[in-house]
Amino acid sequence: MKPEVRGVGLDAESRCAHYHSVLDVVAIKMRCCGEYFACKACHDELADHPPQVWPSEEWHQRAVLCGACSSELTITRYLESEDACPECGALFNPACRLHQRYYFEP
DSSP states (O other): OOOOEEOSSOOTTSOOSSOOSTTOOEEEEOTTTOOEESOHHHHHHHOSSOOOOBOGGGTTSEEEEETTTOOEEEHHHHHTSOSBOTTTOOBOOGGGGGGGGGTBOO
């Protein structure tokens, strides 16, 4: 069963009003609340608290969801994925790397 993803204007593969290209199929479990969000902007709009980044010592946690196949990836596995889901091969948006600091400790 696919975990619930929160966001603004979501489609079935976790694309939102902010990021909706064919490649935008990743949702992140926010460390602060333990809920999946399509993006930081969705969290900012819908949550009543500021986001927290995942510290590197917790990158073993399953906190990344592939919206294409519903696989929950560890942060490490996602960061090592080379912009494709290691489970189903769905392509991830390579530009997401520009936003990693919002989710994961540098």
